[in-house]
Amino acid sequence: MASSPSAGPATTPFSPTTPLRVGVIGLGMGSVHLEAYAAMPDVEVVALAGKEEARLAELGAQYGVPHLFPDWQHLVALPDLDAVSIATPNALHHPIAIAALTAGKHVFCEKPIAIDTAHAREMVQAARDHDRVLEVAFNHRRRADVQYAKRYLDEVGIGRVYHARASWKRRAGIPGLRSWFTNKAMAGGGALIDLGPHVLDSLLFLLGEPRVVAVSAVTHGELGRAGYGAMDRSEQMLSDTGAFEVEDLASALFRLDDGSSVAFEISWAGHTVDDEDIAIELLGVDGGVRLFVPRYASDGTLRIFRDVAGAPVTIEPEVHVPGGEHPLVIREFVDAVRGGNWDAHRGDFALHRTAVLDACYRSATEGREIRLEP
Ligand SMILES: NC(=O)c1ccc[n+]([C@@H]2O[C@H](COP(=O)([O-])OP(=O)(O)OC[C@H]3O[C@@H](n4cnc5c(N)ncnc54)[C@H](O)[C@@H]3O)[C@@H](O)[C@H]2O)c1
Known part of the structure; x- marks a missing residue:
């Protein structure tokens, strides 16, 4: 499919003096993302979204986040946002990532990338089509x-x-x-x-x-x-x-x-x-x-x-x-976005992992060995 980058805030690598403007969605593991970004001098957390009203207000005040939303749609719609960090229930990873990538935002997503192979494949394709980074939180391998x-x-x-x-x-x-x-x-x-x-x-x-x-x-x-x-x-x-x-x-x-x-x-x-x-x-x-x-x-x-x-x-x-390996993988995400070598960060590794797990579910349901597509 031909690449058709959407209009977005960042189409080229960032200058060292420009902070990366990030929005975090989710207040559980999302608070770990938030803490990691907040400790980075070249990142500005400009928005936070989550359903738990009191926790949202508390985290917003603690980290001085200007925009607080109960729903991810409002956050992704912010025009002046470079990247979105997703830490929601698994089924929401796909719609949020597709919306964010389509709007020209880079995406950092919690594992699993998606609930099945089809969704994961669409996310990886969207990262390619819109020329954005899609990174998944495989923090354990950074141990x-x-x-x-x-x-x-x-x-x-x-x-x-x-x-x-x-x-x-x-x-x-x-x-x-x-x-x-x-x-x-x-x-x-x-x-x-x-x-x-x-x-x-x-x-x-x-x-x-x-x-x-x-x-x-x-x-x-x-x-x-x-x-x-x-x-x-x-x-x-x-x-x-x-x-x-x-x-x-x-x-x-x-x-x-x-x-x-x-x-x-x-x-x-x-x-x-x-x-x-x-x-x-x-x-x-x-x-x-x-x-x-x-x-x-x-x-x-x-x-x-x-x-x-x-x-x-x-x-x-x-x-x-x-x-505490999350800050390491989040730093790698920020460096990838800032560095401009986006082709190496389109979520392909995560897609293969989800395809394997998806095949396991199919195998268990159908009671037979499943061969994966090449
Ligand atoms: N990498 C790791 O080691 C690790 C560890 C734990 C969880 N996770 C992953 O993180 C993700 C979240 O898990 P969790 O434990 O934080 O779950 P959680 O239930 O604690 O948090 C989910 C958050 O999503 C928010 N949310 C739900 N619907 C929303 C919506 N429409 N708009 C905005 N926010 C919405 C909720 O308000 C909540 O704050 C999962 O994908 C999970 O697999 C990863």
Whole structure:
């Protein structure tokens, strides 16, 4: 499709003295975006939108935001705005991003980029058509241990990786039994679409961006439907769980284009020892890498296995994770917008991740392996 940039405030890279004018939508994770932008001297937060009236006023006053709106439409309609930061329920990512990109604004969007592949594809296409940045919040891959593992793989290596295991498991971590998180239309799914994007993003990043070509998946929603597993213990065993329409566990086998495979498992809840545990394990012909992050641990999360002089050796790199990776990924977004290299930032990575997760849902529903479109 021919590129047809809309009229917008910024069509060229910004001068170092011009602040980037940003609007933030959403007051949950959105407040983390707001704090990150507010700490950047070359950014001005000019608008904030969200439904919670008191919180909106509080954050607006705290950060001196001039325009406060209850709805995203008013914010996106502001003419003098360079970028929009989206931190709303998943189903709203698509309409907001399309409206913002069409109006010539750059977009920073929370994960997942969208609730399905079709919406994600339209967003990526809109970023291209209107020549704007579309960046997605994959903050987990900016963890220092993930970054170190990537450097080790690039500089030292473990030989060809033939199999990987990747998971995020919680014992009781359903984020709101009655909230949008467990509503299929608003969230697009449950644990898999909520936690899966981070695990899949870190995994594909470490593996050097292979393509997933086929998935075979199952999903279960036993515990959520029964009222068990809420992150907020006060919701435990509610007789009315609202409409718990999504899965609390998903398990899948991926086939990758390089012939390797991945065992992938994500769960919000389970009667098990795993309680907020993230694990990525790479098995290579010359060695292995295991990232194990229990409860967002910041030290001792990485181990590397190989044989040295005929004996098995375990390397434990001393990498400290300071935490709070959102400012890093938001800084990268601002730098991308300011730098003008927009072609490298159209949301393609996020599209592939959503296509994989979408295929998992299809596989679970249809009870068969699904091959992804090239
Ligand atoms: N990257 C991460 O680590 C991470 C962590 C948590 C959540 N998230 C993502 O962030 C997004 C938001 O999650 P959350 O936990 O902040 O949810 P939340 O429910 O706490 O916040 C959602 C916000 O969206 C606002 N909103 C809803 N409809 C709106 C509308 N029409 N106009 C304007 N604002 C509207 C609500 O008022 C609310 O402030 C989700 O996509 C989620 O997946 C990402």
